[in-house]
Amino acid sequence: MSATDRPVVFRNGLILTMDDAHTVLPGADVLVVGGRIAQVGVGLTAPDDALEIDATGGILMPGMVDTHRHLWQTAMRGYGADWTLTQYFVWYYLESGKLFRPEDVYAGNLLGAIEAIDAGVTTTVDWSHGLQTPEHADAAVDALEAVDGRFVLAYGNIQQGPWEWATSPEFRDFHRRRVDGGKLAGFQLAFDVTGDPAFPERAAFEVARELGAAVTTHAGVWGATNDDGIRLMHENGFMTPLTVYVHAATLTQDSYNRIAATGGSVSVSTESEQSAGQGYPPTWQLRHHDIPVSLSMDTSVWWSGDLFSAMRSTLGADRSREHLEAHAKQETITHCHLRAEQVVEWATRGGARALGMDATIGALTPGRQADVVLIKNDASPVMFPILNPHGHVVFQAQRADVHTVLVGGRVVKRDGRLVGVDLAAARASVAATIDHLRETMGEEAWQRGMNPDVPETAILENPYQYTEWDAGSAQWKH
Ligand SMILES: [Zn+2]
Numbered sequence: 001m002s003a004t005d006r007p008v009v010f011r012n013g014l015i016l017t018m019d020d021a022h023t024v025l026p027g028a029d030v031l032v033v034g035g036r037i038a039q040v041g042v043g044l045t046a047p048d049d050a051l052e053i054d055a056t057g058g059i060l061m062p063g064m065v066d067t068h069r070h071l072w073q074t075a076m077r078g079y080g081a082d083w084t085l086t087q088y089f090v091w092y093y094l095e096s097g098k099l100f101r102p103e104d105v106y107a108g109n110l111l112g113a114i115e116a117i118d119a120g121v122t123t124t125v126d127w128s129h130g131l132q133t134p135e136h137a138d139a140a141v142d143a144l145e146a147v148d149g150r151f152v153l154a155y156g157n158i159q160q161g162p163w164e165w166a167t168s169p170e171f172r173d174f175h176r177r178r179v180d181g182g183k184l185a186g187f188q189l190a191f192d193v194t195g196d197p198a199f200p201e202r203a204a205f206e207v208a209r210e211l212g213a214a215v216t217t218h219a220g221v222w223g224a225t226n227d228d229g230i231r232l233m234h235e236n237g238f239m240t241p242l243t244v245y246v247h248a249a250t251l252t253q254d255s256y257n258r259i260a261a262t263g264g265s266v267s268v269s270t271e272s273e274q275s276a277g278q279g280y281p282p283t284w285q286l287r288h289h290d291i292p293v294s295l296s297m298d299t300s301v302w303w304s305g306d307l308f309s310a311m312r313s314t315l316g317a318d319r320s321r322e323h324l325e326a327h328a329k330q331e332t333i334t335h336c337h338l339r340a341e342q343v344v345e346w347a348t349r350g351g352a353r354a355l356g357m358d359a360t361i362g363a364l365t366p367g368r369q370a371d372v373v374l375i376k377n378d379a380s381p382v383m384f385p386i387l388n389p390h391g392h393v394v395f396q397a398q399r400a401d402v403h404t405v406l407v408g409g410r411v412v413k414r415d416g417r418l419v420g421v422d423l424a425a426a427r428a429s430v431a432a433t434i435d436h437l438r439e440t441m442g443e444e445a446w447q448r449g450m451n452p453d454v455p456e457t458a459i460l461e462n463p464y465q466y467t468e469w470d471a472g473s474a475q476w477k478h
Helices: 071-076 085-099 102-118 134-145 169-179 202-211 227-235 253-262 270-276 283-289 307-328 340-354 389-396 423-441 443-450
Strands: 008-016 024-033 036-041 051-054 059-062 064-069 121-128 150-155 186-190 214-219 244-247 265-268 293-295 372-375 402-407 410-414
Touching: 008 372, 008 389, 059 340, 059 389, 064 102, 064 244, 064 293, 064 307, 064 340, 071 102, 071 121, 071 134, 071 423, 085 423, 085 443, 102 121, 102 134, 102 402, 102 410, 102 423, 121 134, 121 186, 121 402, 134 150, 134 169, 150 169, 186 202, 202 214, 214 227, 227 253, 253 283, 265 283, 265 340, 270 307, 283 307, 293 307, 293 340, 307 340, 307 389, 340 389, 423 443
Parallel strands: 008 051, 008 059, 064 121, 121 150, 150 186, 186 214, 214 244, 244 265, 265 293
Antiparallel strands: 008 024, 024 036, 059 372, 372 402, 402 410
16 A cells, blocks of 8 residues: 555644635544545544544645746745846846756756645646756656656746747657656646737747647736737737736736636735835735736745745735725725635635646545645644634744645655655755856856845935934933
8 A cells, every 4th residue: 555545634623624615624634535535524434544643733724836936946045035026037037047957957846846845835836937958848847756746837948939949849749758648737838928019929829729738927027028918918819717927916907807807817926026026916906806816936036935925925915005005095994805814715726726726626625635734833832822713824824834744645744844855865956056056157246146236225304403312411412
């Protein structure tokens, strides 16, 4: 009997099923048999050979779904913490992205994939736009297949136009070899639509249609993509319910109407939009257009693979904007529209729906794949009391509280420790990538890339005179 075949039963947890009614069950069990959720309820009978996991004091929820991660960039973790999109584009698109060898894509993907399951993100879209050659693409998939998570490969290549790489025989060959019948959870084409009236991206959309693959696209990114791209996609019939619009931050009502009318969804990367500058995180607008939302963390070159951060920052940004808009009209928001429960839904069901996987993942209901996260940390003062379970997940919990993770019934993390993961090997791969890049770029360029110039902050005129406090005489000095 293999590890996936052994039944698992979680006992006595607080269960956020994220079913259609968002049912919450206190003191309940989740039984997993044959990789699927068999039953959810109180005092379940489990097979004799079931692995029992005590969920007392913890929260059980569906595995989270990240619909937009550039996993290859995990090798540069934290390097761009002080970047804007300007530095990002210069570094990856123009200067250093082409220095990444297949083994460097492998290293980043491996570390990022491990990070995902460790944080309870059981399904990740690898928005893999560093695939300069078929060897790079093979390396990306090799890494994803080495980790027991669900990974959708979104194939891209920033060194060529999508009309070039998507129509090449090498791409077709890769698709035949690695996608059909492979281990990937799904396949998308990843490219941006520039708004060029000649619409050269048409050829790539046609390939996607022929392969039955969805397109994921950075849309509404200040200074890069805008309403023209959306209009061209719409007028040419390439907007579908499975199209994923990443960011969709700098767009007008007209684009939101086109997205809503064609059933697509937006992948909101709040931490990214807030510091890189794509535009204000758009959920406060998407809600009014009834556009489905999923969440994402974009890239570890700035942020982490942590959907707790995504939920928290998204809820904060939405409320912040709502208050700000009201104050500008001399009004007061007395009741928040966006609730914690809704962002938990976006982090789970929202992602599943965006990927067309809502029948199989995203909720703890019988028949679905057993992608389960137990948030439990008996040593933490933050794990009690748990009064508002969805709010607890969003504002109290963090990824270090992820105790146990199942993917398709397989235990990939238990008691806070990854299972069957060679972290030392991943570390060695990433170290080799860093050595390669640092040597090739040279120390000066390496440091300059990480430390962009700081613009001067103008100090405003102050009509009040600064004076020093004299503690001895307890008076202001003159
Ligand atoms: Zn992105």
